[in-house]
Amino acid sequence: MATYGHIQFPPESAAAPSVLAPISVEEHTATINAMRPPKRQRPVVAVIGQNEGAEITDFVVPYGVLARSGLADVIPVAPRDGAIKLTPALSVAADASTAEFDRRFPDGADYVIVPKIEDSADPQVVTWIQEQSAKGAIIVGICAGTKTLSAAGLFAGRRATAHWYDIAKLREDNPSMTWVQDRRYVVDGNVVTTTGVSASIPISLALVEAIGGRARATELAAELGATNWDARHDSSAFYLDRTDFWVQLRNSARIWAHEELGVPVSDGIDEISLALVADVYSRTRQSIAVSLAKDLAPVTTRSGLRLLPDYAIDDADLDIVLDPIDDAAPLKALDIALNEIKAHYDRETAAFIALQIEYAWPQPHEAVISD
Template identity: 45%
Template structure:
């Protein structure tokens, strides 16, 4: 998948609609409000229990990515939140040597290849986090994920990472969820999978899956609760400024609607208005906020994001993640740089970024971004 945005398949559909399939466009539903139903406490308790560590006293968590295209927030946010919680050892991995190009933005230096990890930890990880990837059937990733499961690791498929887990054969006959747009593909990969609606996080045995991109934050807090207890998870949630992070999810609120398709079509057709926006990388910056900002601005169908720093050397974030700048420069053209709101906490940063997108491109574009992030944006 290119560095543009997640729902490229949706772009093709709406362009076809403009070319003569207008009936399809008008057949789409209007935007609807949906309320997340409550989740029984017993179900929440069961999810937490299923994620409790069964191996090392201090768990080892591996986040795997393929080098050419792994989803930005899926890869960075769990690692950043887990490291700020300091309840486990977290390693960012790549299937091969060299940096991991994230999509739709950012480039990261991983800490090891999967081969190096296996040599250092032949017994395997306690948890493996699987982000969305451009290729669901990458043979190296699939083989490694399957082998980690066989060694006893708990596998967590974040967002469309569930498709990768399905391709590894680990969702057969299990309950699961995924990003709303990719649900049909997950079920095609694993027809016996039992889809569970209205849940951000679903566990079945040693497999956990989540809904769309923004669900990686509550998923990670749930994992922290399983490892270190509810008080620790609450402390981290307050540090993130995330007030509500339970399993509730309104699945019916996320779908291709007529406003969504019309906005995507209009933004794509106005290609001459597209712009490249810059994010300055600074040592010690918050990697969770950085991921959310870069991801959101890259999903407008009006803008792409590039990072810049004074040199081409990797910039180290507050929790030790090495971000490789796209450009070695000290300034970005006036009016075309965006902030990561360094004085704000990550959950607030996401809301502030969506407000900035609304100011620049309008509310309909902001709704398109929130829909892709599967983020229940308040209005």
């Protein structure tokens, strides 16, 4: 059995993808009820990033979905004022430092969204999350944001999940943690955890349902292109195989073929679609997405996130400029981007990206959240 880091490929638990059993109404209702706002009728949501790096989809999608719902006050937060570098692409501005947030909301947030950050054990971020948890906030670890929750000591005796790549290490570090397989997101007390990057969409819709009810979540899901946001998932379908291992080595080695891709941005751009497209194009190991605006002034996205452009149009010298992101549902934009990557590079590269973000691809679009 070959290994890579903490991952076996194929893992012992790998099995042929199966037809997913639906989540019972009782289980879904109990999960949603456990995420009801703990303090305010109109909750305050802090999306915490590290200034040096926060995963773009983990950070932007919950921000965009919850802000777009109109049900909560959503605030991008970082240890320091200024820019938050998003990985693997783009940058945004924090609306508050952790100190400023604490002055504005001494009773703490209702929800704290924790994406994957560059240093998962950053003491400033970890301490702040511990303080927010002690004040009664619901802490939501998106994808590898679970590593920061682990560093904060929030997994002792809890049921949880995480990105497929991180499960083995998290279980090693937290022997009393119970890994819940075949669930896209798991709630235990005031701690919520999710599987890989693309789980940011269903958990965000689940939070909308918890805050504002089923009807509002259904309406918003239709805008995103999702028909279901319950927790069903096939954990056995995601693991590193030899083809994926070879693709990342091959693409990384093709230095002469690496490309810088411009993504046009302007005020009002859909930040959810932008995050998904920039993320997948920057995971090919052959390309990186950069934002391209008329000048370097901050661009305000549809839901109020302040994007910091990488290049002004007149100064850019890029390999490729992508078509402007249209008003298509974000999940449609994600599927289009993966298909374009398949055509421009190859199918193996697109499949490797889908594995990285734990996204079942290709498949009928309407089933994407059900998986």
